[in-house]
Structures are given as C-alpha cells and as structure tokens.
Amino acid sequence: MINNLKESLVEEKVNTFFNVEAVRKDFPILERTIYGKPLVYLDNAATTHKPKVVIERLKEYYESENSNIHRGVHYLSQLATNKFEETREKVRKFINASSVKEIIFTKGATDSINLFASSFGRKFISEGDEIIITQMEHHANIVPWQMLCEANKAVLKYIPIDDNGELILSDLEKLITPKTKLISFLHVSNSLGTINPAKEIISIAHKHGIKVLLDGAQSIQHSKVDVRDLDADFFVFSGHKIYGPTGTGVLYGKESLLNELPPYQGGGDMIRVVTMEKTSYNELPYKFEAGTPNIAGIIGLGTAIDYVNTIGLENISNYEHELLVYAEKKLLEIEGVKIIGTAKNKAAVISFVLEGIHPHDVGTILDSEGVAIRAGHHCTQPIMQRFGIPATARASFSFYNTMEEVDQLALAIKKVFEVFK
Amino acid sequence: MNSELRELYQQVILDHNKNPKNFGKIENHNHSSEGFNPLCGDHIHLYLHTDGDIITDISFEGGGCAISKSSASMMTAFVKGKTLAEANHLFERFHEMVTGTGSDDDAYEDLDKLAVLQGVKEFPVRVKCASLAWHTLVAALKNSPESISTE
DSSP states (O other): OHHHHHHHHHHHHHHTOOOHHHHHTTOGGGGOEETTEEOEEOBTTTOOOOOHHHHHHHHHHHHHTOOOTTTOOSHHHHHHHHHHHHHHHHHHHHHTOSOGGGEEEESSHHHHHHHHHHHHHHHHOOTTOEEEEETTOOGGGTHHHHHHHHHHTOEEEEEOBOTTSOBOGGGHHHHOOTTEEEEEEESBOTTTOBBOOHHHHHHHHHHTTOEEEEEOTTTTTTSOOOHHHHTOSEEEEESGGGTSOTTOEEEEEOHHHHHHSOOSSOSTTSEEEEOSSOEEEOOTTGGGOOSOOOHHHHHHHHHHHHHHHHHOHHHHHHHHHHHHHHHHHHHHTSTTEEEEOOOSSBOSEEEEEETTBOHHHHHHHHHHTTEEOEEEOTTOHHHHHHHTOSOEEEEEOOTTOOHHHHHHHHHHHHHHHHHTO | OOHHHHHHTOHHHHHHHHSOTTBSOOTTOSEEEEEEETTTTEEEEEEEEEETTEEEEEEEEEEOOHHHHHHHHHHHHHHTTOBHHHHHHHHHHHHHHHHTOSOTTOOOGGGGGGGGGGGGGGOGGGHHHHHHHHHHHHHHHTTOSSOEEOO
16 A cells, blocks of 8 residues: 555656656757856846747747737738737636636736726725735835825835744734725735735735735746636736836726726727717726737737646646755855744745855856845845845756756855955 | 956955045034945935035945955045046046046046056946946035935
8 A cells, every 4th residue: 555655646747747857948048158157047027038939929920910900901911900809818818717808918017906906996005095016016016005095195005024934923913904996916926035925914804894915926937826716806017027128017807897987098908989078998807908909929928827727736736846945055155144033934036144244246156157046135125124234145946957957056156255254 | 367357356456345545524613415336226315515615525335346456545535635627527537447438548547546446447337336436426526415326
C-alpha cells in the first residue's frame, strides 16, 4: 500500500515535471548577453519577456491583418475585429468571468484602476465616504484614490501590515464603517511577494455590502485566478506582466455593476447615437473603450494567454515556488543578507537588503554580472516607510528562470560584499 | 569585476561612504535645503553657514547609495571656505564631469579629489546619485524654499 502510494507520488512528480530548458528556447531575448555575460533576468515583476509566438503574432497582424476594428464593412476590418474579440473570450475563460461583456480592454492595470476610480468615484463616492486600501499597495492603487478622495472630499484608510509583510486583517473590521464604499487591494505584493487572502477579504467586504476591486497585476501570471470563485466585483491586470505586449490591460467587472457605472472617456466606439445635443452610450464592454485600442497588442495578449495555458498555470505555480524556496535558501546562506517580506504565502518575489550597502549599489554591481534585478522602492513607498528603509533590491522570478540563475544571483551578491568589504 | 565598475567604486569613494565627512547638522546654519532622488530613495539634507560671500561651514544628513553619500561628503569638504561664486562654478564643472559633456582631455584637476567620481559618467543611471548633493547645494545657496528633486 505504502509502496503504491510512493509510486503514485513519483508518477505525479514526473507528470508535473517542467522542462525549463525547452521553455527558455521560446524566449529569444534569453539568448542574449549583457557585458559579455549571459543575461540573468530577475526583474519579472516589472515586466516579463515575450515568447516568440507573441512577437510573431504582432508581426503577422501588421503584415496581413492590420485594420481598424468595429467600424468597417470591409474584409480586413472584420478580420481584425474577430481576432481582437477572440482575445476577449480568451481572457473571459482565463479568469472565469461569466460573459465577454465583463472584459474591458485598457492600456494596463494602472489604466484599469484609473478608469474604475473615475467612473465609480463619480457615481458612488461623495463627501465623507470612505475607501479602504492597504499599506502594501503599489502607487497605482494609492494615488488614484488619493486624487478621488481629494476631489470628492472622501476619506482614504489603510489596512496596516505586520513585520512579516502580511496584512493585519483583524484591523479590517475596525476600519469598516457604514460610510465605507469600497475596498481596493492587491492580490500579490510586487515588493514583498505576499499573497493576500483575497477570498477572505472579499467575503468580509460583502458581508458589509462593500464593493471590492482586486489588483491582479502580480497574481495573474503566477497562479489561477477565478474571479467568480473569489467573488471579486472588479479585477485588473496588465498584459505585459503575463508575457503579452506592453500597453495592454484588462478591467473585469461584474456585468450588473459595470452597467451602473458611467463611461470613462468619451469618443468613438463607446457611443450608440451622437447628436449635437446628446449622446447615448454603447453597451458593455464598448461603453468603456473609447477610441482605437491597441489592437495588435490585444491580439498578442490572446496569444500570450494561449502560451501560458500551454505551459499550464499549475506547472508555473509549482516550479516558481521551487525557485522561491531555493533562492531564499541560497540568499540566507550569505552573511549580511536580510529578506524583507517573510509572509507565509509568497509568490516568487524576493526583496532583500545587504547590511550596510545601499540597494542602488547592489543593482549596479549585479548588473555588471549580467544579473538584472530592480533596486528602489518599487512604487511602494509606504512599504519602505513601514520597514524604515529607503529601498530594497528585488529579485522576481518567472518559470523561465533556472536554479543555476539563482546560483548566479548568489555569486553576484557575494561580489557586492567583496567590493564593499 | 570589469574596469568601469572598479573605476566607479574606488577605495576613496568607499571610504567616504563608510566614514563621511561633515555628517550631521550644524546648529547655526543660515541656509538649508533638502534633495530627493525619487528613483532610488536617496535623500539628503544640507546645512550651510555663510558669512558674507564665504561658505564658512557646511554639513549634510540623510541616506543614500555609496555614490551619493561619498559625493556629498567630498563636496562638503571641498566647498568649505570657498566663495559662493566659486561653489557655483564648481557645480558646473562637476556636472560637466559626471555627465561626460566636457572635453575628453580635461582631467578636471581643478576639482582635485572630486575627480575620482569621473567613473560615474559610464553609468548614466548613477549620474543623478553623484549630482544630488550639488543640486541641493545650489538650491540651498539660492535659499530656494522648495525641496529639490533630481527627477
């Protein structure tokens, strides 16, 4: 019996075996060198590289399908429209939305949040109302709310974080009042790697009749997001962080809620009838898509989603977790390395500081070894203030990174200490 | 380590980083200014005492990378005792040196020890680190009420 169980475990391991060397061949940029050294790209939380299929898809579009969408009766316009709309269905399926009407294309997660803050704010936020975010938000999920609160005389509150970089959830119920209209928070922290208990927070919010926006900029590429299972009212992500082109993003919203929101920008495509006196607006999702979108990019995003599906999010999750565990172990073996963000549930993002050495110097020296990381505040200054540090160095991983690259990172960090000894 | 990097992190720069000169706050300052480098979180607070045209005392506080800290340390040591006009001229010379906009055969001998920061010009993203203290100095001398940002 035990032997059988063992065998089945081995088999499972083999089934989920992930061939990173094969996958790396899909990404042309990984072949290049930096200052004569192989590129070790560990800045995936900033943006991910693009597989060949995505790059070729963009070329194919411009070479044989280029046309404006939703407008022409001619062949190419219809072809481009179909291809563009195919991505909407791919995104719907990918996040398990109920309908393509719930998928709004934007320039990226920041654009999605600004769209939402503007529309939701105009309709639902008035003087004295309260919005709750967290202390670990990216500036993209802080500044739009500060701007809205200033304009509408509303109040912005923050769920604090503890020393591990986890939300202090027991404070949430205390922050909620009858005036609370919205909770907006990130699913995975781009600086700490913390995976927030989204389902739990959403359920608390809904108990109080509060709507929720979930920022999936750092979760969508790492593990399965099911907006219906989470019961998220709104969800945003960027295409370029999930192996798609820059300038693409998504705002998901429950259809009934999106219908209640006023349009964001005015222009072509978002209208039904325009007279000199008045305009009636198009239906969902076009109501929120004024002007010619990034057609090629959105089509490329569809290809990126196909690619991720081929690799399999479960394989990605498992392998990236192995990378995380190995990298944390290797880094902590080096004396003087401290990891910032030690939550129980983490994505493959490691923020670290080296004793007595500024992260910016770390970044420059690592770069000279071909190791690309990010050094700075990662657009999360409140987190830096919380931990009393100006900045961190951050290594963020993708499924195309290897254990050998982790070793390279560790070696390069040792070089930093040598320079500063 | 490649030669550009060795040039950037010379021992004298590392020494100033470890034991900066004129670090702290002088109580009887009559000029001060704050400088930020939002890109990397460098932050410097500069205090000056001038008597007529002469910078009689100068100090700085704050945190930053080795380049920004050693640059601030060396700058304060160098401009102490100089006139305001001299300090402004040195700022221009220093700026020329770290941005690499001056002439190629210029050895920047007039900048004396500060010439060790020449290596910065090979690292465009680090130029702001080296020049933060200087921008803050110019702002302090103008008594500019706004804080200074390199962005």
